[in-house]
Amino acid sequence: MSAYRVASRYAKSLLELAVERNELDQVNSDMTAVLSLSAANSSFSDMVKSPVISSEKKTEILKSLIGKNASALTLKFFDLVGEKGRTGFLPEMATAFLRLRNEHLxxxxxxxxxxxxxxxxxxxxxxxxxxxxxxxxxxxxxxxxxxxxxxxxxxxxxxxxxxxxxxxxxxxxxxxxxxxxxxxxx
Structure with a gap:
């Protein structure tokens, strides 16, 4: 499945949950933080796409980088993405989330x-x-x-x-x- 389709599906689900739980602004800032980390630090992108690093370790690193101010929904989302082995698509998911959020608003x-x-x-x-x-x-x-x-x-x-x-x-x-x-x- 293409990166765009995977990212769009996960982002759509995250958006729907964020709207339902009234956490859209907090999740938006979390996804913006993921994008800025990805853009500013190439080793972050390499880490999330690396097949050598386990999904659990990637999730742990994500939570330590973003988790200080992140919403509970975002942390659960990171767990789900890690569980499904889709952390390599996380920057694309963040981009898709921001696009869908703008369409929603x-x-x-x-x-x-x-x-x-x-x-x-x-x-x-x-x-x-x-x-x-x-x-x-x-x-x-x-x-x-x-x-x-x-x-x-x-x-x-x-x-x-x-x-x-x-x-x-x-x-x-x-x-x-x-x-x-x-x-x-x-």
């Missing part, structure tokens, strides 16, 4: 890359554009600054991208000039 994640730091007026403009594109009322805007764009912005909403940067316009112009559209008349 009606939050659209969008990323805007610009050459300057956004002020409140621009930020609100981008949020209204994202609301119009996605049809969702809540928007979480991730802002990044990239001076290589020269000017303009790149807005990503789900699998859609709006590229209004000077860099991409120059690249398109360069591509247009490489095509020889000149025809001899004689």
């Amino acid at each position: 009606g939050i659209q994640i969008a990323e805007v890359v610009s050459t300057i730091q956004l002020d409140d007026e621009l930020r609100n403009s981008f949020k209204s554009i994202v609301k119009e594109i996605s049809g969702k009322s809540k928007v979480n805007l991730i802002e990044k600054v990239d001076a290589n764009l020269i000017g303009g912005f790149v807005l990503r909403v789900g699998d859609k991208q709006l590229d209004e940067s000077i860099k991409s316009k120059l690249q398109q112009l360069r591509l247009d000039f490489t095509q020889n559209l000149y025809e001899k008349k004689y």
